[in-house]
Amino acid sequence: MKSTVNLRPKRPSGRRAWVIFLTFWAVSLSFTSWNTRQSWCQIDELAARSAHRTALLQTEITDLSKRLERQRRILARYRIVEARLRVPWSELLTVTAMALTEQTALHYLGAQGATVELVIAAAGEAGPTAVADRLSRAPLWTFGPPHREGLATRDDLWAFEGQETKP
Amino acid sequence: MRRTARLVTLTVMTAVGLALPWAANRCIARRVEALRHAWTEEDQLVRQIAALKTALQTAEATASRCQALIGSPVSVNDLEKAIRSEATRMGLTTEPTTSSREVGVTVAVTGPLPRLCRWLDDLERHFPGAPALRLECFGLDERPGEAKLRFTLATTEDRS
Numbered sequence: 001m002k003s004t005v006n007l008r009p010k011r012p013s014g015r016r017a018w019v020i021f022l023t024f025w026a027v028s029l030s031f032t033s034w035n036t037r038q039s040w041c042q043i044d045e046l047a048a049r050s051a052h053r054t055a056l057l058q059t060e061i062t063d064l065s066k067r068l069e070r071q072r073r074i075l076a077r078y079r080i081v082e083a084r085l086r087v088p089w090s091e092l093l094t095v096t097a098m099a100l101t102e103q104t105a106l107h108y109l110g111a112q113g114a115t116v117e118l119v120i121a122a123a124g125e126a127g128p129t130a131v132a133d134r135l136s137r138a139p140l141w142t143f144g145p146p147h148r149e150g151l152a153t154r155d156d157l158w159a160f161e162g163q164e165t166k167p
Numbered sequence: 168m169r170r171t172a173r174l175v176t177l178t179v180m181t182a183v184g185l186a187l188p189w190a191a192n193r194c195i196a197r198r199v200e201a202l203r204h205a206w207t208e209e210d211q212l213v214r215q216i217a218a219l220k221t222a223l224q225t226a227e228a229t230a231s232r233c234q235a236l237i238g239s240p241v242s243v244n245d246l247e248k249a250i251r252s253e254a255t256r257m258g259l260t261t262e263p264t265t266s267s268r269e270v271g272v273t274v275a276v277t278g279p280l281p282r283l284c285r286w287l288d289d290l291e292r293h294f295p296g297a298p299a300l301r302l303e304c305f306g307l308d309e310r311p312g313e314a315k316l317r318f319t320l321a322t323t324e325d326r327s
Contacts (some may be wrong), residue, residue, distance in 0.1 A: 036191040057212040071226035078233040090288035106306035
């Protein structure tokens, strides 16, 4: 009796290769998921910490800005003090009172900051000239020439614009 | 037929196996970028705080030097009392004063111009810490030689 021997090597079954592929696929995806989840949690933690710190910094900035604003307001007042100590307005009022002649009278004096507006009432043109001459001798203030007060209905009003003399 | 089905399944699973890690990586990268941006902002805030602290220290030092030079801040109440009593003593007529948180004290005093000059001089000398922000003087036509002085004094008292 003749017997046959199969000498061809046996091929691995397709099922086995398929199982190996599936295993690798599942392991790979599991590892990726685990890794992603870990990174995600870590980033979440860092982001929360950063947000908390940013909020604290913002609060500190708001507080510091308020304090700085308050100090700036105080300093602005001290700058005015410095200006008034250098050029007191009592001096301006005295200069004006001394500059007025018998034919002239004070109508209005307004001062704010470094500027001053003076309006006098005078019957003729000699009065304003005399006042301008006296005002020109004031050391702390510089006055311009007299001119007719444009807005007034009265024709006896003369205006002078003045400025603090810069040191 | 069976082989083709297997090939398709294999391709799909390979694609999924590659696409999922890629997508996860993209998400993580985007979040890391956002985090880096937040850290940069945080650094800027820290720098801003340092600058603010320096400015505040300078301002406080300047303010305390100014205060040492001109004396203690003047309170609105003290100022109002002083204005009234001094004006009365000098025979001047005062109108009710108005005070506001932002500006200070506004006062109107009527009397002869030389006396008003002296009174204002006294006030400015005694209260350098309460500078006049605005000064207005109106001549009184019905009473020549007399004037009405209206001015606003600021106070250095910190009322904020």
